[in-house]
Amino acid sequence: MLDIKFIRENPELVRQGIKNKNETDKLDDLLKLDEQRRELILKTDELKHKRNQVSSQIPQMKKAGQDVSSVLAEMKSVSDQISDLDSQLREIEQKLENILMFIPNMPHKSVPVGKNSGDNTVVREWLPEGFSFPKETSNEKTLDHIELGKKLKILDFERGAKISGSGFPLYTGKGATLERALINFMLDFHLKNHGYSEVFPPFLVNSDSMRGTGQLPKMAEDMYYIEKDELYPIPTAEVPITNIYRNEIINENELPIKHVGYSACFRREAGSYGKESKGFLRVHQFNKVEMVKLVKPENSYDELEKLVKDAEDILQALKIPYRILLLCTGDLSFAAAKCYDIETWSPAENRWLESSSCSNFENFQARRANIRFKNGLTKKPEFVHTLNGSGLATSRLMVSLLEMYQTPEGKVIVPEVLQNYTNFNVID
RNA sequence: GGAGAGAUGCUAGAGUGGUUGAAUAGGCUGGUCUCGAAAACCAGUGUGGCACUAGUUGUCACCGAGGGUUCGAAUCCCUCUCUCUCCGCCA
Incomplete structure (x- = not known):
């Protein structure tokens, strides 16, 4: 498997390697999924950060005798969003891996280019x-x-x-x-x-x-x-x-x-x-x-x-x-x-x-x-x-x-x- | 195949719902002490993702694996895998 980071940074190099190995090129799909994946991670991490912060405050609020029901309700909806985004993310990562697993290793530079x-x-x-x-x-x-x-x-x-x-x-x-x-x-x-x-x-x-x-x-x-x-x-x-x-x-x-x-x-x-x-x-x-x-x-x-x-x-x-x-x-x-x-x-x-x-x-x-x-x-x-x-x-x-x-x-x-x-x- | 027990960091081993990335001990690394070593003492000791102002930065995830419940899970529930014990079978 190639490093997705390497592919992201050297798409044309990888494209040439795939071509020289007579394999199918699905790089465009891969890079698009990679971008979607990173966007989703950004969103979920932000929401999870919020959830972690608020959740850790709840015991103290309770101790102070405050009413936490509205906070709980809000956090419930945050959690629902997270699980929704997480399942989208899982799906995209699955698709991404399916392509990544089929991308061949790159030939070393000392290997002569040839058809068969x-x-x-x-x-x-x-x-x-x-x-x-x-x-x-x-x-x-x-x-x-x-x-x-x-x-x-x-x-x-x-x-x-x-x-x-x-x-x-x-x-x-x-x-x-x-x-x-x-x-x-x-x-x-x-x-x-x-x-x-x-x-x-x-x-x-x-x-x-x-x-x-x-x-x-x-x-x-x-x-x-x-x-x-x-x-x-x-x-x-x-x-x-x-x-x-x-x-x-x-x-x-x-x-x-x-x-x-x-x-x-x-x-x-x-x-x-x-x-x-x-x-x-x-x-x-x-x-x-x-x-x-x-x-x-x-x-x-x-x-x-x-x-x-x-x-x-x-x-x-x-x-x-x-x-x-x-x-x-x-x-x-x-x-x-x-x-x-x-x-x-x-x-x-x-x-x-x-x-x-x-x-x-x-x-x-x-x-x-x-x-x-x-x-x-x-x-x-x-x-x-x-x-x-x-x-x-x-x-x-x-x-x-x-x-x-x-x-x-x-x-x-x-x-x-x-x-x-x-x-x-x-x-x- | 049947019955039961278990799986937490490099290792042993605590932890049964709320600053727990995780007590404690050992190991390892560095330091103090020493002529040197041992002992003792002090300090450190995981991996991966994402972001950016690229840092002695922020954040997320990870306690066998995958799902679920919950505002919140190492901790509760489900499925799977593996290990151990006993019985059966077998080379």
């Missing part, structure tokens, strides 16, 4: 030693992850669909072990090498949490929802982990807070069918290790760079080719100010797959979730900056991993760093 994913820029690329992209003329048979999964009996998409529906993958045998190994490896790696502290969050959250990180109200259609208990299965561990600190004031010396946690992630992916949705490429449930940071505002962009590197380290340890993309304004998500995507290479698809997304939300989420720290200098509470990044999502990563590590015979070698976790070195 075509305008994203490649920041860097990393290839393991000895790796080269296949030639167009190559007729070497590269199995894709679905074929490998079937052949090696490690992935069963059909029976996953039988159990739950399409998009709910079933891992079997060494596939299940490999998935678990990957999760444990990534968690341990971040804990040992990157100074995160571990959390294991709830997978169902309430609507306040969803609003806090910005999934609600805008993305309601993308969420699962359990009506009976008014709970949402999380689309990412970002939601519960960031909301750990909702409505709290953190001690300055506790910052930066860096958490890493595993969760299953649930996404409805409404309206996405076809080629993109085969196998692991788009699923309703997947596993992800998520990194979340709460930092002081002045550090947040340094912390974003470090966050990306933390995710990269995993891919380098796994020796999987990847590249880093800086998203343009048009591809930036609603709540993000700046975002890098990490894409891993899929030899069978012959293209890059998005495996991680690392974002700085500045104080957009912190304002919604009311997460603050006490500034030691000013002694005043200030909103923290929040960041998060996948480190990483296993589904897309598993595609790259299986395909990259396959042998000409169609076996899969287990990456060296995972062998201690799997206790086998090859899947055949």
Whole structure:
């Protein structure tokens, strides 16, 4: 959420930001409501002041034996006016918030303006030693992850669909072990090498949490929802982990807070069918290790760079080719100010797959979730900056991993760093 | 799921209709004392909105959340949430 004061003082800046993010502009309505709101507050505060003053005099008047009935009658009408104005105010504030909650975060000035994913820029690329992209003329048979999964009996998409529906993958045998190994490896790696502290969050959250990180109200259609208990299965561990600190004031010396946690992630992916949705490429449930940071505002962009590197380290340890993309304004998500995507290479698809997304939300989420720290200098509470990044999502990563590590015979070698976790070195 | 108890500031804990933003104690910060420290003593110690003459300013709101009664609510009423205890059930 943006600060209404900031919008009031910089309407044209905000208008441009909304436009660059391809969002709808309702600023005029918003500013009009803001003005109405302030007028009403002025009126009610004045009346309340009067009421407070007179009310405090009534006991003394009574004690002095004065007749207070006319004063009471007058105050009754003042109170009626107040409650009338208050209900008008409530209505306006509701409308105002409804618009405010749909205004996206402003892109950072270092984010290139662009229409869509075509305008994203490649920041860097990393290839393991000895790796080269296949030639167009190559007729070497590269199995894709679905074929490998079937052949090696490690992935069963059909029976996953039988159990739950399409998009709910079933891992079997060494596939299940490999998935678990990957999760444990990534968690341990971040804990040992990157100074995160571990959390294991709830997978169902309430609507306040969803609003806090910005999934609600805008993305309601993308969420699962359990009506009976008014709970949402999380689309990412970002939601519960960031909301750990909702409505709290953190001690300055506790910052930066860096958490890493595993969760299953649930996404409805409404309206996405076809080629993109085969196998692991788009699923309703997947596993992800998520990194979340709460930092002081002045550090947040340094912390974003470090966050990306933390995710990269995993891919380098796994020796999987990847590249880093800086998203343009048009591809930036609603709540993000700046975002890098990490894409891993899929030899069978012959293209890059998005495996991680690392974002700085500045104080957009912190304002919604009311997460603050006490500034030691000013002694005043200030909103923290929040960041998060996948480190990483296993589904897309598993595609790259299986395909990259396959042998000409169609076996899969287990990456060296995972062998201690799997206790086998090859899947055949 | 059933029965009961509770929710007040950083913490503990008073307060059941009228200067109560809130007693008291602890904590924390600053000061006095001291070679230094402890003890003791003194002082300070919330958040948010709105306005303007922009201040050591005025004002409003906030005692789990949201409504209501009243001239006036931390205090009375209703709804919800959470916590605790006992019973039942269960991994």
